[in-house]
Amino acid sequence: MNNWYSICALNEGAEISIYDEIGAYGVSAKAFLADLGKLPDKAPLTLRLNSPGGSVFDAVAIYNALQRHAGTVTVSIDxxxxSAASYIAMAGDEIIMPENAFLMIHDPSGMVMGTAADMRSxxxxxxxxxxxxLRGYAAKSGKAEDEIAALMAKETWLDAGEALEIGFADTMSEPVKMAARFDVGQFKNTPPEIIEAVTAKDEPAVAGLETKPESTPGTKADPMPDSAAIRNEAMTYAKTVVDLCRLAGQPQMAAGFLAxxxxLEDVRKVLIDAKAANEPDISSTHPQQGPTPQAKPWGDVIARTFKRKG
Structure with a gap:
């Protein structure tokens, strides 16, 4: 199973690697915190980061857990x-950045579909x-919150020297090679050198980190999920659910289905049942206006409509 983190116990303490998008592959911070909780309370931790960010809610939970850890936490930005990964870095008692590493902070963003009340929420x-x-960045750097807020608002990328000057890093080390491949096109101010570094081919792995073994002949390696494709698939699914609910006259049910x-098959079944339950009971004893007995039942009509739409 793919994962965005690994925790390796050492003779003294443990090494944690976050080398992917936080919250990816359906693995939340809950699993991370459970694994972290298995370590001794005062074990020294080395956290190695090379991540484009991810779930900000997971990042806050991880930051808080590392802050509570009784042992020392040393962060190495490899x-x-x-984004969210830079906030996790702020939990370190010492933050080490190689000369060619980068740190980026910006305002959090999110996606929601629904009513105006949902948007406001x-x-x-x-x-x-x-x-x-904001408070986490300010606490680590010692800078005023207004100054940090301005950096977040414009999406600020910092190299090791700049991060050291502001207070987001404590030590600058020798340059390293970037081992991971990230989609940084989602950000608006990504420096060209970062785009080149994370998309370059045949880069050696960062020293000291495990690399994935090559596939043996006759086997097929699992392809790495494309984060952009995953987001597009999620958006398509959400739009289809909302459209089906609106077509069935049950827009209020969309949020529950998405949660x-x-x-989509279950969505169709529930909507058809809901529509059938709301239809009046038409009988010869109590004639009512509406379709004649020869007319197609509404359930059949909506079922065919959903089948074409889905």
Whole structure:
């Protein structure tokens, strides 16, 4: 199973590697915290980061857990610590950045589909989470919150020297080669040298980190998921669910389907049942206006419509 983190116990302490998008592959911070909780309370930790970010909510949970850890936490930014990953880095008692590493901070963002109330709720959540990020960056750097807020608002990329000057890093080390490949096109101010570094081919892995073994003849390696494709698939699924609910006259049911990640087949079945339950009971004893007995039942009509749409 793919994962975005690994925790390796050492003779003294443990090494944690976050070398992918935080929260990817359906693995949340809950699993990370469970594994972290298995380590001795005072074990020294080395956290190696090379990540474009990911779930900001997971990042806040990880940051808080590392802050509570009684042992020392040393963070090494082995390539990029962008977005949510840069916030996790702030939990380190010491932050080490190679000369060619980068750190990026920006305002949190999110996606929601729904009513105006849903939009306002998301905006309020982002304001709260943004405040948490702001306080974490300010606490580590010693800078005023207004100064940090300005850097976050414009999406600021910092090399090791700049991060050291601001206070986001404590030590600058020798340059390293970036081992991971990231989609940094999602960011608006990505420096050209980063785009070149993370898309270059045949780069050797970062020293000291494990590399994945080559596939043996006759076997096929699992392809790495494309984060952009995953996002597009999620958007398509959400739009289809919303459209089906609107077509069935049950728009209020969309949020529940999306939250439970119901299959489109299950969505169709539930909507058809809901529509059937709301139809009047037409009988010869109590004639009512509406379709004649020869007319097609509504359930059949909507079922055919859904089949064409899905």
């Amino acid at each position: 390539g990029i610590a962008a 998301m905006a309020e959540a982002l304001d709260k989470i943004g405040g948490s990020l 439970s990640e119901a299959s």
